[in-house]
Amino acid sequence: MSKSIPRPPSSATLGTEQAPDGGARALRADAMAQLRRGLILDAARAAFFELGLEGASLREIARRAGYTPGAIYSYFASKEEIYAALLGESLLRLNAHVAEAPVAGSAVDRVNSKAGAFFDFYSDNPRDLDLGFYLFQGVRPLGLTRELDAQLNARLRATLQPTADALAEFGLDAAATEIEVTALFAHMVGLLVLIHTGRIRIFRQQAPQLLQRYLDQLTDRLQGR
Numbered sequence: 001m002s003k004s005i006p007r008p009p010s011s012a013t014l015g016t017e018q019a020p021d022g023g024a025r026a027l028r029a030d031a032m033a034q035l036r037r038g039l040i041l042d043a044a045r046a047a048f049f050e051l052g053l054e055g056a057s058l059r060e061i062a063r064r065a066g067y068t069p070g071a072i073y074s075y076f077a078s079k080e081e082i083y084a085a086l087l088g089e090s091l092l093r094l095n096a097h098v099a100e101a102p103v104a105g106s107a108v109d110r111v112n113s114k115a116g117a118f119f120d121f122y123s124d125n126p127r128d129l130d131l132g133f134y135l136f137q138g139v140r141p142l143g144l145t146r147e148l149d150a151q152l153n154a155r156l157r158a159t160l161q162p163t164a165d166a167l168a169e170f171g172l173d174a175a176a177t178e179i180e181v182t183a184l185f186a187h188m189v190g191l192l193v194l195i196h197t198g199r200i201r202i203f204r205q206q207a208p209q210l211l212q213r214y215l216d217q218l219t220d221r222l223q224g225r
Contacts, residue, residue, distance in 0.1 A: 037075050040065045041089075044082045049127065053083060053134070083131075084148045090128045091155040097121045098159050108219045110166035112212075118159060119188045119211055126196050132156065133189070160185060170222040180218070187214050 043064035047056035058079045062069045076082045101117035103110055122129045144152070164181040172180065191207040194200040200207055 033075075036067070040067070040072055040075055040082065041086055044079070045086055045127075048083065048086070049130065053079075080144050080148060084144065084152060087131045087152050088155065090125075090131045091152065091159060093125075094118070094121050094128070094132075095155070095159045098162055101162075103162075107166055107169035108223070110169070111163060111219055112215055114162040114166055115184060115188065115215060116211070118163065119192070119208075122188075122192050123195060123207070129192055129196055133193075167222070170219075171225065172222070180222075184214070184218065187211070 040061065044056065044061045047061050047064055050056075051060065056079065058072060059069050061079060061082065062072050065072070072082075076085065098114055098117045098121070101113040103113065105113075122132070160181055163184065164177050167180050167184075168174075168177045188211060191200075191211055194203075195207050
């Protein structure tokens with residue numbers, strides 16, 4: 001018995017029959033693009049930590065990712081854009097961590113919860129501290145455009161907003177709140193750098209206890225206004 005040869009689809013049904021395949025191809029292409037982007041970011045992260053932002057060339061990042069430099073340009077225009085993507089993802093994780101911190105209780109509880117979450121994230125993830133504060137080779141930003149730096153600074157500031165909102169509950173106006181959150185931020189970053197560099201051992205102190213002491217003094221002062 002001979003097998004019948006299937007007829008090709010008519011023009012009326014061609015579009016509907018190929019649409020699912022087209023959608024699947026688009027999904028596969030997107031998945032591959034995300035995979036390649038992730039490989040580039042992983043390679044760049046390792047290169048930045050090992051060589052610094054200035055020392056990690058786009059060619060070196062491409063070599064570690066297994067691509068040509070030209071292929072990387074399909075995803076990122078420069079190594080500064082790669083760095084910004086890494087830092088942006090780090091700040092998203094920080095923001096999520098702070099957002100998950102408890103909000104129940106008094107304003108004192110919320111200040112402790114939100115500020116503590118910010119501090120703990122960087123204490124537990126020192127490489128994110130390197131990314132967030134450009135601690136590869138010195139402490140000043142290197143190589144980022146003004147626009148990228150402004151965007152990333154705004155994201156970092158947003159992670160402090162829950163703490164600022166809790167401080168405002170003590171009746172502070174916007175200017176006073178900004179002063180207090182800035183001072184708190186400076187205190188936390190100072191402690192984090194002491195932990196990160198090991199210099200905290202000079203003073204034979206524990207950073208979490210020092211932060212809590214500062215928060216207790218801060219909230220006691222604000223309550224007594």
